[in-house]
Amino acid sequence: MPTVDPSLSVNVLNGTTREGLAGQVGDKLTAAGWKVGATANADKSDLASTIVYYGDPKNQAAALGVAQSLPGATVQQSTAFSDTGADITVVVGANYQG
Numbered sequence: 001m002p003t004v005d006p007s008l009s010v011n012v013l014n015g016t017t018r019e020g021l022a023g024q025v026g027d028k029l030t031a032a033g034w035k036v037g038a039t040a041n042a043d044k045s046d047l048a049s050t051i052v053y054y055g056d057p058k059n060q061a062a063a064l065g066v067a068q069s070l071p072g073a074t075v076q077q078s079t080a081f082s083d084t085g086a087d088i089t090v091v092v093g094a095n096y097q098g
Contacts, residue, residue, distance in 0.1 A: 002064035008087035009037040010066060015047030015091045025070065025092050032069045037086050047093040049074065054089075055082045063088055071097060 010029055014022035022039035030036050050073040054063035057077060066088055067073040072095045081089040 001061055002068045003061045004033045004065045005059075005062045006033050006035050008035065008059060008062050009085070010034045010088045010090060011037050011081070011084055011086035012039045012090045012092065013042035014040070015042040015044055015050075015093050016096075017045045021092050021096070021098075024098060025090060025096070028098060029066065029069055029090070034066065034069075038084070042091050047091060048095060049093040050090065050096045051076050051093065052088060052090050053078045053081055054087065055079050056087070059087055066090060 012022045012026045026036040026039040052063045052067045052073050052075045063075040067075050
C-alpha cells in the first residue's frame with residue numbers, strides 16, 4: 001500500500017538532458033508532502049525510465065508512494081544509493097512526462 005512518509009528523505013537525480021528536471025520533480029514531490037534533500041544530475045543522461053530506489057525493505061510502501069506522484073515510474077530495491085544518506089532516491093528518466 002503506497003504511503004507518504006515526510007520523515008523519510010528523498011533525493012532526486014536527473015538522468016536526462018532536460019535542464020532543471022531534478023528541481024521540477026523535487027518541487028512536485030515537496031508539494032505531495034515529501035522531504036526532498038538533494039537534487040542533482042545523475043551520472044548518466046541517457047536513462048529511459050524513471051526509477052524510485054529504496055535501500056531498506058521497510059521503505060517499499062513509501063517508494064511506491066513516491067512513484068505514485070511520478071507517472072510511469074517504477075520502484076526497485078537497491079543499496080546503490082545508500083551512501084547518499086537519503087532513504088529514497090528518484091532517478092528521473094526520459095519517460096517522465098511532467
